Amino acid sequence: MCPLRPALPGAEDPERSRGLVMTRFSKGIPQGAVIVALGALAMLLVAACGTGVTVLQPPAPATEQGKATDWLYQVVFIVAAVIFFLVEALIVFAAVRYRRRKGDDTLPPQIHGNNVLEVIWTAIPVAIVAIVFFISWQTLNTVDAVSADPKLKVEVTGFQWQWQFTYPDQGVTIVGLPDKAPELVVPVGETVQVSLQSRDVIHGFYVPAFLFKRDVIPGKTNVFDFTPTEVGTFSGQCTQFCGLLHSQMRFSVVVKSQADFDAWVTQAKATPTPAPTPTPGPSASAGGGGGTGGQPAAVSLSAQNIAFDQAALSAPAGTAIQLTFVNNDNGIPHNVVIHRDSPTGEAVFTGDIITGVATKVYDVPALAAGTYAYVCAVHPNMTGTLTVK
Amino acid sequence: MTANADVLVPVVDRGESLEELVHAAEEHTRGGISNPVLGMILFIASEVMFFAGLFAAYFNIRSNAPVWPPLGNVEFNLRGHVLLPAILTLMLVTSSVTCQIGIWAIRRGDRKGLMRAFVVTIVLGILFLSGQAYDYTTLGFGINDGPFGSTFYTLTGFHGAHVFAGVLMLGVVLYRGMAGQFSARHHDAVEAASLYWHFVDVVWICLFTLLYILG
Amino acid sequence: MATTVLTPTATRARSGLYDWLTTTDHKKIGILYLGSSFIFFLVGGVLALAVRAELAQPGLQFMGEAAYNQFFTMHASVMLFLFVIPMLAGFGNYVVPLMIGAPDMAFPRINALSFWLLPLAGTIMMLGFVLGGSAAEGWTSYSPLANAKYSPGVGTDLWIVGLILIGTSSILGGINFLVTIFKMRAPGMTMFRLPILAWTVLVTSVLVILGTPVLTSALIMLFIDRNYGGSFFDPAGGGNAVLWQNVFWFYSHPAVYIMVLPAMGIVSEIIPVFSRKPLFGYKAFVFATATIGALGFSVWAHHMFTTGSVYLPFFSFMTFLIAVPTGVKMFNWIATMWKGSIQFSAAMLFALGFLTMFLIGGLNGAFSASVPVDFAIHDTYWIVAHIHYVLFGGSVFAIFGGLFYWFPKMFGVKLNETLGKIQFVVMFVGFNMTFFPMHELGLMGMPRRIADYSPMAGWNDLNLVATIGGFLIAASVLPFLWNVFISLRGGERVGDDPWEGNTLEWATTSPPPPYNFDRLPEIRSERPVFDQRHRLAGRATGH
Numbered sequence A: 001m002c003p004l005r006p007a008l009p010g011a012e013d014p015e016r017s018r019g020l021v022m023t024r025f026s027k028g029i030p031q032g033a034v035i036v037a038l039g040a041l042a043m044l045l046v047a048a049c050g051t052g053v054t055v056l057q058p059p060a061p062a063t064e065q066g067k068a069t070d071w072l073y074q075v076v077f078i079v080a081a082v083i084f085f086l087v088e089a090l091i092v093f094a095a096v097r098y099r100r101r102k103g104d105d106t107l108p109p110q111i112h113g114n115n116v117l118e119v120i121w122t123a124i125p126v127a128i129v130a131i132v133f134f135i136s137w138q139t140l141n142t143v144d145a146v147s148a149d150p151k152l153k154v155e156v157t158g159f160q161w162q163w164q165f166t167y168p169d170q171g172v173t174i175v176g177l178p179d180k181a182p183e184l185v186v187p188v189g190e191t192v193q194v195s196l197q198s199r200d201v202i203h204g205f206y207v208p209a210f211l212f213k214r215d216v217i218p219g220k221t222n223v224f225d226f227t228p229t230e231v232g233t234f235s236g237q238c239t240q241f242c243g244l245l246h247s248q249m250r251f252s253v254v255v256k257s258q259a260d261f262d263a264w265v266t267q268a269k270a271t272p273t274p275a276p277t278p279t280p281g282p283s284a285s286a287g288g289g290g291g292t293g294g295q296p297a298a299v300s301l302s303a304q305n306i307a308f309d310q311a312a313l314s315a316p317a318g319t320a321i322q323l324t325f326v327n328n329d330n331g332i333p334h335n336v337v338i339h340r341d342s343p344t345g346e347a348v349f350t351g352d353i354i355t356g357v358a359t360k361v362y363d364v365p366a367l368a369a370g371t372y373a374y375v376c377a378v379h380p381n382m383t384g385t386l387t388v389k
Numbered sequence B: 001m002t003a004n005a006d007v008l009v010p011v012v013d014r015g016e017s018l019e020e021l022v023h024a025a026e027e028h029t030r031g032g033i034s035n036p037v038l039g040m041i042l043f044i045a046s047e048v049m050f051f052a053g054l055f056a057a058y059f060n061i062r063s064n065a066p067v068w069p070p071l072g073n074v075e076f077n078l079r080g081h082v083l084l085p086a087i088l089t090l091m092l093v094t095s096s097v098t099c100q101i102g103i104w105a106i107r108r109g110d111r112k113g114l115m116r117a118f119v120v121t122i123v124l125g126i127l128f129l130s131g132q133a134y135d136y137t138t139l140g141f142g143i144n145d146g147p148f149g150s151t152f153y154t155l156t157g158f159h160g161a162h163v164f165a166g167v168l169m170l171g172v173v174l175y176r177g178m179a180g181q182f183s184a185r186h187h188d189a190v191e192a193a194s195l196y197w198h199f200v201d202v203v204w205i206c207l208f209t210l211l212y213i214l215g
Numbered sequence C: 001m002a003t004t005v006l007t008p009t010a011t012r013a014r015s016g017l018y019d020w021l022t023t024t025d026h027k028k029i030g031i032l033y034l035g036s037s038f039i040f041f042l043v044g045g046v047l048a049l050a051v052r053a054e055l056a057q058p059g060l061q062f063m064g065e066a067a068y069n070q071f072f073t074m075h076a077s078v079m080l081f082l083f084v085i086p087m088l089a090g091f092g093n094y095v096v097p098l099m100i101g102a103p104d105m106a107f108p109r110i111n112a113l114s115f116w117l118l119p120l121a122g123t124i125m126m127l128g129f130v131l132g133g134s135a136a137e138g139w140t141s142y143s144p145l146a147n148a149k150y151s152p153g154v155g156t157d158l159w160i161v162g163l164i165l166i167g168t169s170s171i172l173g174g175i176n177f178l179v180t181i182f183k184m185r186a187p188g189m190t191m192f193r194l195p196i197l198a199w200t201v202l203v204t205s206v207l208v209i210l211g212t213p214v215l216t217s218a219l220i221m222l223f224i225d226r227n228y229g230g231s232f233f234d235p236a237g238g239g240n241a242v243l244w245q246n247v248f249w250f251y252s253h254p255a256v257y258i259m260v261l262p263a264m265g266i267v268s269e270i271i272p273v274f275s276r277k278p279l280f281g282y283k284a285f286v287f288a289t290a291t292i293g294a295l296g297f298s299v300w301a302h303h304m305f306t307t308g309s310v311y312l313p314f315f316s317f318m319t320f321l322i323a324v325p326t327g328v329k330m331f332n333w334i335a336t337m338w339k340g341s342i343q344f345s346a347a348m349l350f351a352l353g354f355l356t357m358f359l360i361g362g363l364n365g366a367f368s369a370s371v372p373v374d375f376a377i378h379d380t381y382w383i384v385a386h387i388h389y390v391l392f393g394g395s396v397f398a399i400f401g402g403l404f405y406w407f408p409k410m411f412g413v414k415l416n417e418t419l420g421k422i423q424f425v426v427m428f429v430g431f432n433m434t435f436f437p438m439h440e441l442g443l444m445g446m447p448r449r450i451a452d453y454s455p456m457a458g459w460n461d462l463n464l465v466a467t468i469g470g471f472l473i474a475a476s477v478l479p480f481l482w483n484v485f486i487s488l489r490g491g492e493r494v495g496d497d498p499w500e501g502n503t504l505e506w507a508t509t510s511p512p513p514p515y516n517f518d519r520l521p522e523i524r525s526e527r528p529v530f531d532q533r534h535r536l537a538g539r540a541t542g543h
């Protein structure tokens, strides 16, 4: 799997090293041996570069920040590769060169140490790590820089096990569905500022092509900027283990030209959020639901596979409603919250978050006639409409 | 922990019998700090880290809270609830003194003195525990009342558990003392138990200051 | 002159099994540790094979997510807490008192307690599998995921209880080791003549005593959150999610050195013996070990670079710095072999496996020290590669080396060298096949802890290779099991000192008698047995 490998057996080849090394270094001149090792190393590196190796390379970076990280990665990689080949070569060389011959019972020279050497091989690594640390720090400042007035702001909300992208200035919200991963659409060449929030546990926002990730932590908002440099679709995924369906928590970032992005915004505003039940605007439900008069004052609702079993409910106005809420998702918390008008309206009833499988019966106080939305506070993609009349 | 090699007197020496060796391995080594006492010091070091973890959590949560104590429950204001805990503190500090008096006694070879002092110490310890248990019943909040309740009961509760362990330890020492097992030269278990008791006392002083006085 | 004549009085032989169950002899307890830990290695390995089988192809073939999450969680928990840590404690138990010329550990009964807590804890942890599902939050058990709200069920509580017991066992063991090393050394065995293994056990014990209780406190807080309505870690109740990570890693980073320092000690015993040279730079080694231990407490937040809640430059720098003392060790091992007379016994091969593979693990860990690079590779398979290059390529290779090296001391018979070499080669190849491709997978963006991945992601081939490699590792374990079996039943009998060892354990019989020594050689250096063997030519000046 590593094209660098084929070169190694040469160094390991006992015949070769015996012939070569024994004659030249039978008196054991360490410097000479080091030179040989270094030479072998140099040859390996040249061979590696010559064949245009793409071992251990991250994906081509698709953001300005990613480019900085990629550059840093190359620096770290070369430093590590040099240390790797040098030290492995020394190990293999020592093992092969100084192997015990049959019947050899002599005691080699008993060398207990050498302070000069100790200082050297302490000082050189100190210098190396100091330099690499310094470069990393510089790059970190680039990667972590947060602009005061970004071109576009997006609020990313993670919850078990989906994402919601809200564009506050554009008034657009995208929610992922179990069968459709959400797309974060952004314009190319502009600084996008992402603020990350979680509704439940910790998630991780990760786009491999950006060479970047940041944790999505409940009770804390993390902010970062990215500036996409090319048009395209880049897959992303949750990286912080967040429970049962962590592996399914995918999304993608779609980078469009500014014109395409603007068109997308217009279109996204026109089409309501693709949720199980479209977020009902106050006017949208004026037509009245299918409920006839005289509904029993008892309704039941259940949650299964991170969705409500019913997209619409109706209930009579002015009487208390007995709401039976069943959570059928084993080990997954859900609840039901009733909001006036729409999922963002004032909450008129909030049920406890219960972890399935479990049932809870509530007495919801009497509601005035009108349209309500019910949502799961944990999973904003679980919504439905309650019509009260 | 960085013991000087020369201070450490080796166990194995010429002509020692097996019994002596085994005995040495389990109980005592000649010169320097004895095995049980060193063991206890190390154990206390680990206990310090255990409480450090709890304290760190407390400070972290406290510094993250907008106001401390959190609003919403007047009972959270423990400064107004300081009397009984102050008396308990006094008792525990006194018990440390009596414990030390016991140590001085046995170092002189005064077994009676040790017994007397330890009985007082144990009684004070038990009083402390009962007092704390009573105090819990008068508090208007529980362990599930937000971060304040969780940190308060966890810190004081685990301290209480340690007092309880200390009382047991002192009890064992007392029992062995009554059986006449200690002397001026041979009383490592007493020293070890008293070190532990002092440690428990110090933790309480920190807790008392932090939770009741500083609020 | 400074010899000890013991009068063996306590030789009343008792029936075998009862004897093993009640023993307080550090050698028997050591063997119990090694044996039970090895069983847990097989258990953890079987769980790993299940994980690998599921990942061989995209889609869910053998299990659902629920089972997968339990499997990788328990795989790591078992491997770390019930295999590597106790295994190394087992070597410490068996070898350290012998090496320093002590008759036993300082507190033999506490020693037995430390051991017996482990099978108990292991059973409690595994009980989850039959009681509706084990813990499934990863071995790091991040909160609030691990809170009752998101992880109901008794599995996580059992995991917590088990881990607290293991922690207690470790702490008691650590105290025991420290008192033993400080107080029970033979005459002439000064601190700077201690074998390096004893030094690494010493530093490890300090880490255990200072680190493990912090984990205990974290676990207790988690338990309170889960069962008594506490609000330490769930922001919904006013707690702090990142707090768990801080407390957890404050222990768990030092823990990785708990898992590797004694392994380095083992390697430092093997290499000099099979190179017929003293360990190069003994004091540098001691200082490097102590420095790693001390720095180990200042780097925990390198696991939290992506949380946006820690001061990045500090933790980055400290993490980089820890490469330096490790490098010092690496160069000293190489210098020890330099101009030596190296014999490729199975033990030495595993030690060389350690050097070559741990180097990779150290370097790919150092990538993460560079914060922006960690942003790219954190929580991907790159990290899984790192974990296994340090823990398998490091600790496990050293453990096998140690088993081959001290087996003759423990049982008076050698393990078969040919089988050992076969095992080494298959294991080495399988290991690299399994874990090297994970670097690429990580860079390509494959997150860790996923049961399933998209067939379009381009991760299929490398995953298949890794799975085949995993089964190759398992295959390499079989010759070892066979080897132990045939060797115990009639292996090659060898003398007390088959390898021409340096340290005191080779001065007594194989296996050693109760209380270890009839007489001790004079201790004038860190290689008393070497000095004795080469008395005329060596530095020991006779009587």
Ligand code: HEA
Pocket: A083, A087, A124, A125, A126, A128, A129, C140, C256, C257, C259, C260, C302, C303, C319, C320, C322, C323, C324, C326, C327, C328, C330, C358, C359, C361, C362, C363, C365, C366, C367, C368, C369, C370, C374, C377, C378, C379, C383, C386, C387, C390, C391, C394, C395
């Ligand atoms: C035995 C166990 C062990 C050991 C020894 C190490 C050693 C190191 N580890 Fe590792 N680590 C783990 C076990 C271990 N680790 C585990 C289990 C995890 C994952 C936990 C989880 O999330 O589940 C982890 C995760 C982990 C992370 C978090 C990654 C992430 O989640 O994003 C980081 C970040 O910095 C890190 C760094 C290091 C470093 C710098 C070392 C250094 O000590 C390595 C030093 C050694 C060398 C560098 C090689 C030899 C040196 C030289 C030849 C000198 C010259 C070298 C230079 C100048 C660079 N480790």
Ligand code: HEA
Pocket: C041, C042, C044, C045, C046, C048, C049, C051, C052, C055, C072, C073, C075, C076, C079, C080, C084, C137, C138, C139, C140, C384, C387, C388, C391, C392, C395, C396, C434, C447, C448, C449, C450, C451, C466, C470, C473, C474, C475, C477, C478
């Ligand atoms: C010492 C520690 C250690 C060891 C030895 C191993 C050994 C192995 N590990 Fe493990 N691993 C970890 C520590 C370790 N691991 C940790 C800490 C994690 C992180 C977990 C987390 O994210 O929380 C991890 C995670 C981890 C993952 C990632 C899971 C994920 O993120 O989704 C994978 C995937 O391939 C894996 C694979 C393997 C394999 C194939 C082995 C092989 O080496 C195993 C070798 C196989 C055997 C030893 C089997 C022997 C059995 C037989 C021969 C059969 C005989 C049977 C009987 C007699 C009953 N490990």
Ligand code: CUA
Pocket: A158, A159, A161, A202, A203, A204, A238, A239, A240, A241, A242, A243, A246, A247, A249
């Ligand atoms: Cu969300 Cu993993």
Ligand SMILES: [Cu+2]
Pocket: C252, C253, C256, C299, C300, C302, C303
């Ligand atoms: Cu770490």
